[in-house]
Amino acid sequence: MLHEPFRPDYPIETSRLTLRPHRPTDLEDLLAFHSDPEVVRFLPWPVRDRAATEAALARKLDQAVLTEPGQWLVLAVELRETGTVIGEVLLKWTSAEHRQGELGFAFGRAFHGKGYAAEAATAMLRLGFEQLDLHRVEATCLDDNQASARLLRRLGFTQEARFVDNAWFEGAWAGKLVFGLTAERWQAPVGDGGQDEIRSIVEGFFAAFTSGPGVEDRMTALRDMMLPEAVIISSSENGLAVYDVDTFIAPRQKMLTDGTLVDFHEEAQSGRLEVFGGIAHWFGRYSKGGVLGGAQFEGGGMKSMQLVRTAAGWRISAAAWEDDAPGS
Structure with missing residues (x-):
C-alpha cells in the first residue's frame, strides 16, 4: 500500500x-x-x-x-x-x-x-x-x-x-x-534505431491492400501508420498523381470491397532501409496480383517511403511508387 x-x-x-x-x-x-x-x-x-x-x-x-x-x-x-x-x-x-x-x-x-x-x-x-x-x-x-x-x-x-x-x-x-x-x-535505448518497428510498418502498408475479410480494419491500421499530413504520389508515363491520406485510401478501400478487385495481394519483395536519428527511408521492390474486372493480372514496381519518429512511434510522412512498364 x-x-x-x-x-x-x-x-x-x-x-x-x-x-x-x-x-x-x-x-x-x-x-x-x-x-x-x-x-x-x-x-x-x-x-x-x-x-x-x-x-x-x-x-x-x-x-x-x-x-x-x-x-x-x-x-x-x-x-x-x-x-x-x-x-x-x-x-x-x-x-x-x-x-x-x-x-x-x-x-x-x-x-x-x-x-x-x-x-x-x-x-x-x-x-x-x-x-x-x-x-x-x-x-x-x-x-x-x-x-x-x-x-x-x-x-x-x-x-x-x-x-x-x-x-x-x-x-x-x-x-x-x-x-x-x-x-x-x-x-532501454532503441539499439536498432527502430528498424524492427519501421519494417513492421512497411509490411503493414503492403498488407493493407489485401482483399477479403478485414479490409476496413487494415485500412484503419494503415491510417494509423501515417501522419495526417502525409503525401502519397504515383509516378507513371502519364505524369504524377498526388494524394493526401483520405484521397489515397478511400478509392482503394472501395475497390477492395465492392468486387472490382478480388483475390488481390501486394507485398514487399526486397528493399533497403536507412535510419538516421528521427528520420528513415525505405526503398524497394514490390509485387502485386489479383483479379481486376474479371481479368487475372500480375505486376510489380518500386516504392519509396519516408518515415519520421513521433511521440507515438514511427509514422510514414511520404510515399511514392512507380509500376513496372507493361511487358517489362
Missing part, C-alpha cells in the same frame, strides 16, 4: 492532448462514443444510453487517485485544439509487492487512426514506470481486436500469451491476447 495517495500532477500534457480527471461536464462527449456499437464491440461493457453513461461517469469522477492495489486511474483524453473529450486512458495498479500494472484505452470512432491512442498511452506508461515505479505493465485485448494488438506492439509490448475461448463475449466464445511491457524494455 502506498504511504500516501498517488495523485499525478494534473493535467498531463502531450503534443496534442490533455489527460485529466473526468468532470461532470464530460457527459455529452462520453456519450458520443459510449453509445457507438463500433467503439464498444471489443470492450467489456455494452452500448450505453445517456443514463448508463451518466452512471459510468459518476464512477470515473473518483478514479483520479490511487490509494491501494486493485484501483484504476481513469483519465479523460481531451483534444487540446477543440477541448473535446475524444477518449479515455486507464492505468490499473494491480500489485504493490510485484510492482505490476495494467493499461487500457477507448477512443471515439472519429479519432481512430490519427495516433491519439498511442500518444495518450505513451503518457500513461511514462506515468506508470517513472512515477508509480511499476516493474511491468500488462494489456489484453480480444483475439479479433487486431487494431489494439498492433497499437500495443508499436508501444513496445510483447505478446506473451493467447488464450483460446477465454471469454463468453457477445454470444460467442472469444480468445484473448496478453501483452506485457517491462520497465527495463521501456527504459
Whole structure:
C-alpha cells in the first residue's frame, strides 16, 4: 500500500492532448462514443444510453487517485485544439509487492487512426514506470481486436500469451491476447534505431491492400501508420498523381470491397532501409496480383517511403511508387 495517495500532477500534457480527471461536464462527449456499437464491440461493457453513461461517469469522477492495489486511474483524453473529450486512458495498479500494472484505452470512432491512442498511452506508461515505479505493465485485448494488438506492439509490448475461448463475449466464445511491457524494455535505448518497428510498418502498408475479410480494419491500421499530413504520389508515363491520406485510401478501400478487385495481394519483395536519428527511408521492390474486372493480372514496381519518429512511434510522412512498364 502506498504511504500516501498517488495523485499525478494534473493535467498531463502531450503534443496534442490533455489527460485529466473526468468532470461532470464530460457527459455529452462520453456519450458520443459510449453509445457507438463500433467503439464498444471489443470492450467489456455494452452500448450505453445517456443514463448508463451518466452512471459510468459518476464512477470515473473518483478514479483520479490511487490509494491501494486493485484501483484504476481513469483519465479523460481531451483534444487540446477543440477541448473535446475524444477518449479515455486507464492505468490499473494491480500489485504493490510485484510492482505490476495494467493499461487500457477507448477512443471515439472519429479519432481512430490519427495516433491519439498511442500518444495518450505513451503518457500513461511514462506515468506508470517513472512515477508509480511499476516493474511491468500488462494489456489484453480480444483475439479479433487486431487494431489494439498492433497499437500495443508499436508501444513496445510483447505478446506473451493467447488464450483460446477465454471469454463468453457477445454470444460467442472469444480468445484473448496478453501483452506485457517491462520497465527495463521501456527504459532501454532503441539499439536498432527502430528498424524492427519501421519494417513492421512497411509490411503493414503492403498488407493493407489485401482483399477479403478485414479490409476496413487494415485500412484503419494503415491510417494509423501515417501522419495526417502525409503525401502519397504515383509516378507513371502519364505524369504524377498526388494524394493526401483520405484521397489515397478511400478509392482503394472501395475497390477492395465492392468486387472490382478480388483475390488481390501486394507485398514487399526486397528493399533497403536507412535510419538516421528521427528520420528513415525505405526503398524497394514490390509485387502485386489479383483479379481486376474479371481479368487475372500480375505486376510489380518500386516504392519509396519516408518515415519520421513521433511521440507515438514511427509514422510514414511520404510515399511514392512507380509500376513496372507493361511487358517489362
